[in-house]
Amino acid sequence: xxxxxxxxxxxxxxxxxxxxxxxxxxxxxxxxxxxxxxxxxxxxxxxxxxxxxxxxxxxxxxxxxx
Amino acid sequence: xxxxxxxxxxxxxxxxxxxxxxxxxxxxxxxxxxxxxxxxxxxxxxxxxxxxxxxxxxxxxxxxxxxxxxxxxxxxxxxxxxxxxxxxxxxxxxxxxxxxxxxxxxxxxxxxxxxxxxxxxxxxxxxxxxxxxxxxxxxxxxxxxxxxxxxxxxxxxxxxxxxxxxxxxxxxxxxxxxxxxxxxxxxxxxxxxxxxxxxxxxxxxxxxxxxxxxxxxxxxxxxxxxxxxxxxxxxxxxxxxxxxx
Numbered sequence: 001x002x003x004x005x006x007x008x009x010x011x012x013x014x015x016x017x018x019x020x021x022x023x024x025x026x027x028x029x030x031x032x033x034x035x036x037x038x039x040x041x042x043x044x045x046x047x048x049x050x051x052x053x054x055x056x057x058x059x060x061x062x063x064x065x066x
Numbered sequence: 067x068x069x070x071x072x073x074x075x076x077x078x079x080x081x082x083x084x085x086x087x088x089x090x091x092x093x094x095x096x097x098x099x100x101x102x103x104x105x106x107x108x109x110x111x112x113x114x115x116x117x118x119x120x121x122x123x124x125x126x127x128x129x130x131x132x133x134x135x136x137x138x139x140x141x142x143x144x145x146x147x148x149x150x151x152x153x154x155x156x157x158x159x160x161x162x163x164x165x166x167x168x169x170x171x172x173x174x175x176x177x178x179x180x181x182x183x184x185x186x187x188x189x190x191x192x193x194x195x196x197x198x199x200x201x202x203x204x205x206x207x208x209x210x211x212x213x214x215x216x217x218x219x220x221x222x223x224x225x226x227x228x229x230x231x232x233x234x235x236x237x238x239x240x241x242x243x244x245x246x247x248x249x250x251x252x253x254x255x256x257x258x259x260x261x262x263x264x265x266x267x268x269x270x271x272x273x274x275x276x277x278x279x280x281x282x283x284x285x286x287x288x289x290x291x292x293x294x295x296x297x298x299x300x301x302x303x304x305x306x307x308x309x310x311x
């Protein structure tokens with residue numbers, strides 16, 4: 001069980017780093033993108049994919065544990 | 067084109083009009099997409115392995131694989147975002163006063179260089195290679211006056227057309243004594259103003275005409291004129307009558 005906790009905490013640390021990286025990228029697109037271009041769409045697509053991956057991973061982990 | 071009412075670069079002045087917003091050709095972004103697709107192959111293999119042989123693995127190994135795959139997928143997505151920001155925010159802007167090169171390399175390097183239109187001496191365009199020739203993209207080199215380095219637009223679509231437009235803008239800029247060139251909107255406003263003035267004049271003339279035609283005197287004159295015309299036709303013209311045809 002301890003090993004599983006360590007793996008999950010490493011994954012959560014990765015997610016935290018990933019969030020910082022994503023915020024930096026999204027900030028750039030939001031701040032320097034031009035009105036009417038693809039930057040807002042890219043932010044939306046990136047956020048949806050990221051959330052989908054994280055949520056599905058956590059659900060899989062939960063299902064395996066239960 | 068896009069709605070360019072907002073400021074495109076920090077030092078853009080209020081009345082400065084943007085004529086061209088150029089990004090690198092989409093073919094420059096293709097390597098990022100290909101790398102992303104190749105990076106998905108191990109994910110597919112891991113998913114296949116987990117689905118068909120997952121039950122035989124221990125819980126810890128299974129969870130480790132799931133989280134590793136997830137982290138790998140997120141890294142791939144993050145790299146795609148990095149590539150997109152570097153490609154999409156790297157733009158060249160041509161206004162009625164200057165040329166601006168905004169260079170974006172990743173998230174933490176952004177450089178803005180400017181060149182005034184009056185400093186432009188010559189503009190060259192070149193297309194070099196198989197893909198650039200087929201997809202019609204290439205470089206535009208703007209030679210500058212003085213010791214300044216040449217300005218270069220790399221891998222942009224339609225380089226010949228863009229170089230021609232820059233030359234036209236430069237000439238227009240010089241013709242106006244290096245001052246702000248009127249943009250299309252100003253021209254339209256001028257034309258609209260002239261049209262309104264003409265309309266006003268026409269209305270005035272019509273008004274005057276109406277008054278002339280409606281007065282008793284004019285009716286008398288026009289009556290005599292029509293009579294004279296008839297007389298001319300029949301050859302019975304009275305002596306001393308002025309004929310106005």
